Amino acid sequence: MRRSVIASTLFTAALAGLAGCASQSGQDAGSDQAPAVERRGSFTDAPVEQQAPLLPSAYFVGDGTTFVGWHCTPRQDVVTATQGDSLRLWTTHGAEQLPQAVVDQGERYQQGELSAHVVGDRAVIKSGRGRLQCEATARRDSLRRTDKPGVMFYARGNEPGWHLSLANDVPRIDMSLDYGEREASLPYRVTTLDNEAGRVILQSGRADAPFELRIExxxxxxxxxxxxxxxQVTLTVNGQQLQGCGQGIAP
Structure with a gap:
């Protein structure tokens, strides 16, 4: 599990200029020499006319309603979500979708050498690299558009608490950092979008308010x-990294 790291001067005067009165490793995204932004500032930008990008399907659960976390032996953590007659499976290496197969007991899903046999709170996951014995340890309801209106992707982290959302219509990011002490609403541009690998990198659309967001x-x-x-989400502001988790928001 990754832990969030943040300095008290997360947003510098570069973001203060937007206020007009008185957010499993990224790159340096600003100057550490500028003074800190006044707390509880709210920063906005002019409307963005472009359309929001289509994010990789691996971030979404479709018609699935529940994420299940599994602790497996040998040591590995796995996340699954049932989608109709298939199973979406996330490991530390990425995501796979397995169609349902016939089985006498429980539920079995298989795609090539990769299979998952689920019986209640226990599962056996097999691949060409070996076999995992897993036990369900946590569940979470999937966020829907009714929970987050107008949001295409949502992420959050801790120490200190932060969250962000990507709008579903235009390339805009809304950030709340340092337990809500600093907030920003900014345009972004896509620098990497790899659907097959499930990797996206976004950077600020404002040169005077830099940040980088990596989603895998x-x-x-x-x-x-x-x-x-x-x-897995990494937000970099002023060379400081905030690490957390996120999901795509289905309508």
Missing amino acids: SGACFDDMAGTPWPA
Whole structure:
């Protein structure tokens, strides 16, 4: 599990300029020399006209309603979600979707050498690399558009608490950092979008308010509550990294 790291000067005067009065490793995204932004500032930007990008399907659970976190032996954590007659499975290496197969007891899903046999709170996952004996340890309801109106992707982390959301219509990110002490609403641009690998990198659309957001499909667990998520998230501001978990929001 990854832990969030943040300095008290997360947003510098670069973001203060937006206020007009008185957010499983990224790159340096700003100057550490500028003074800190006044707390509880709210920063906005002019409307963005472009459309929001289509994110990798591995971030979404479709018609699935529940994420299940599994602790497996040999040591590995896995996240699953049932989608009709298939199973979405996330490991530390990425995501796979397995169609349902016939079995006498429980539920079995298989795609090539990869299979998952689930019976209640226990599962056996097999692949060409070996066999995992797993036990369900946590469950979380999948977020829907009714929970997060207008949001395409949502992420959160701890120490200190932060969260962010990507709008579903335009390339805009809303960030709340340092337990809500700093907030920002900014345009972004896509620098990497790899659907097959489930990897997306976004950077600020404002040169005077830099940040970088990296999203990768893979099993992620909230480092305080232990709840399961399908994406690993790293937000970098002023060279400081905030690490957490996220998911795509289905309509």
